[in-house]
Amino acid sequence: MSGSEPSESAKRALGTQLKELRHGADLTGVELARRCGWHKTKISKIEHGTQSPTEADIRMWATACNAEGLVSELIATSREIDQMWTDYKRRHARGMKNLQFHAMDLYASSKLIRVYESLFIPGFLQTVEYAQAQFTIHARLHGLPLDDVEDAARNRMARKRFLGTGSPIFTFLLEASALANNMGGREVMAGQLDYLEKVSSLPYVSVGIIPDGRIRSLYPGEGFYLFDESLLKQEFWSGAFQTSRPDTIAYFVRVFAALRAQAVFGSAAGVEIEAARRRLQGT
Known part of the structure; x- marks a missing residue:
């Protein structure tokens, strides 16, 4: 396997989807972080796929972007990503x-x-x-x-x-x-x-x-x-x-x-x- 785990691309895709949600709400990363009560670096990490959002994070993100109707879909995507990769020690x-x-x-x-x-x-x-x-x-x-x-x-x-x-x-x-x-x-x-x-x-x-x-x-x-x-x-x-x-x-x-x-x-x-x-x- 070259590069990273296959699930990493799915994490980045979810991050991109959340980023587009933020852009659609016309919010800066700083403003979204303020509304959610997070440090501004958390927004960047989630959007770049280096930090996985919790289900609570997804709910807060969608609510701040006035996109509550997408919460179920986003959480389902996040759960599947969690199940995508199993390292050999766990396997x-x-x-x-x-x-x-x-x-x-x-x-x-x-x-x-x-x-x-x-x-x-x-x-x-x-x-x-x-x-x-x-x-x-x-x-x-x-x-x-x-x-x-x-x-x-x-x-x-x-x-x-x-x-x-x-x-x-x-x-x-x-x-x-x-x-x-x-x-x-x-x-x-x-x-x-x-x-x-x-x-x-x-x-x-x-x-x-x-x-x-x-x-x-x-x-x-x-x-x-x-x-x-x-x-x-x-x-x-x-x-x-x-x-x-x-x-x-x-x-x-x-x-x-x-x-x-x-x-x-x-x-x-x-x-x-x-x-x-x-x-x-x-x-």
Whole structure:
């Protein structure tokens, strides 16, 4: 993840919205601060997204700007921002092995799940050995118990029960680099590539691969999961991001469509898997 946490842009957007509210009321920052009983620097910090307003702050701001009718909408936006970002310390408080069951209800209620990954095989498509290698990296990176790795990998396999059922339908897009990044060694990767080829033939499961060297109409980016058109989830080294904002969802739907147009499927995807297998044998 480059720059700041993804929720930071949403904080700045809320600050901009509040700033426009102030301008619409023809108030200076100093006058708004006076009406709210705040120090004038608080106005600047909120408008620039460096300080999050409390719900009481939002009510006072809107009232001072004669915009009480916007309070509910602004508070709803603020609450969503608070829920957007979860750092890994908080995310893994329940333990890696228990976290694997956290989203099962979401999977069950979704009709279409779209997944893009540029660096590794998505959890739904992993073998237990590949998952164990990935969790070992996570545990060492975040100081988590290595004793939980085997259980976490085994528990991750529970989500596979949704594959091939049509509830939900899956579309996966993988960069060719996701097939090349070696997790766990040659034997683990060979098993993973075999399984990827096998799962690609399941009904209601579409696996597309964006080949290396293809002229890009859209550059590779960080992985994401789209659940219908209602929820976006992304994971980064330092934490996890999610949002239900319609404008963000619409943006990522367009991104997914652009990436899908660059992918190959079916036998052509099988050629890419075989190329990854040959590269692996050469290591």
